[in-house]
Amino acid sequence: MTGFVDLYTEGDTVLHRMDPRVKIFAVLMLTLLILMISSLVHLLILLAFIALLVALGRAPFSKVSLALRFVLRVMIMIVILWPIFDPSGTPVLATLGPVRITEPGVMRGITNAVRICCLATVWYVLMFTTPQRDLVRALVKLGVRFDFGLTLSIALRFLPTFSATVESIKDAQRARGMEFDKGSPLRRSRNYISVLIPTIISALRTADTLSLALQSRAYGARRHRTYLRELKMRASDGVALAVVVAAFVMPAVAKFFLKVPV
């Protein structure tokens, strides 16, 4: 429950200027592509391309390393566990009682670890280069109702507020002699309840004022509201869209129609 980090960093790169709708669409296409490709070599090429996007978006090193640390942990878990639970094929590399490790199993573990890395990185590129308000704005433009968009953006906006509340309640409980990292699991979960309840009460109180504040600012006054900042598609967005579609369609055709393994 440490402080919440907004991955977005302001910038003026090609990726920052791209319409968030195009970015969301591109990320979805790339996600499908990553799930479709099964060759490790092709995945590695794709990963190199995605790494290029990260560089293009000029994400600061601190945020990239924060993101990578998390991805790396998941990758290591997959590489270790996958061969144990998926031992089909030959040759067998090792047997340890009922556990059998095979070479194809190890390969599949590595491939899937790289795949997860690709998936995570693609979404990180979106997060690194798109402010949350633009993501929400894009969703509303793509047909999500404004109420839902607003709810989502309020939820995102209040994450840091609530993590700050939790921290200050924990501090208050610690000052009364409560120790969060000691004692039996039962004791510990009881300690957490003493944080949970004040947090919920504080959240409810915030929600109460919030709804009064929303109404006081004419929320729902008219059926059609206007927007200060409209999203605009530009020629460069069209190009990006074409590139992404081509990048998805070509391997798809190769795989499903020409039966070329990709």
Added chain:
Amino acid sequence: MDPGIALSLRDVRFRHRNAKGWALDDVSLQVRRGQFVSVLGANGAGKSTLCMLVNGLVPHTVPGDLEGVVEVFGADVAEDSVAKLSSRVGMVFQEPESQLFCMTVEEEVAFGPENLGVPADEIKGRVEWALELVGMAGYNDRSPFSLSGGQKQRVAIAAALSMRPDILVLDEPAYALDPIGRVELYKVLRELKEKHGMTVLLAERDAEEASLYSDHIVLMENGKVAAQGPPKEVLADPERLVSLGISPPQMSEVASLLRSRLRSPDIDFTRVEDAERTIIERVLPAGRGAAR
């Protein structure tokens, strides 16, 4: 209907649903256009209930029994919707944290006019104007969460002003602020009054700034109006204020002290300069006399 009257309450009583007592009990008051009126009272005196009555949150959203007449620019609050009233009545709440809900300051200030369907070009102008007025120009892309308490409250004021309200209602806006935040906030309110002639209704439990800026002051106790009138009259007796749970202005405390020490009931001031003059003219000679 007198067009010079912004807000008028006549024999108003309000009881919250499921509450035993009246939160407002027989309250009558008037705010004229361009006036700065302060409502002073302790915990539970009914300040918030009164503020929310002005933009219709009471009784439309916060339910209960309402008696008497509340008119905002001649329109009966009970018959209008909050959404409709909110474009005429700007509202600023006590807690800085929970009344700002957007990702950036700019969106926050644009939110009201967007809901009212104001064209984008005009919203842009209003946002710049409002942020400039509260001293937050250039903060457009900052997250409200990252601001200090005083800055948050000023953004909340800008967010209300961008709807171009005819009256601004502030419910203990300085409650959660440190002394610096408080000074910054009142600087903005003073400018609103003096340069823009904004009509203001302010709820407070500390009479310090209210004593300087108000044209009219209402003292409340347990939902009732304990006294109302010009600041000089209403705030003259600091002990009375303390008994009502209100922090008296420091200058009036000094004046009251001098009155009783020098046994001169005519001593009266609210500004530091007047206090200085009184002390030079009357306290120092008296002291010299005593020393001789």
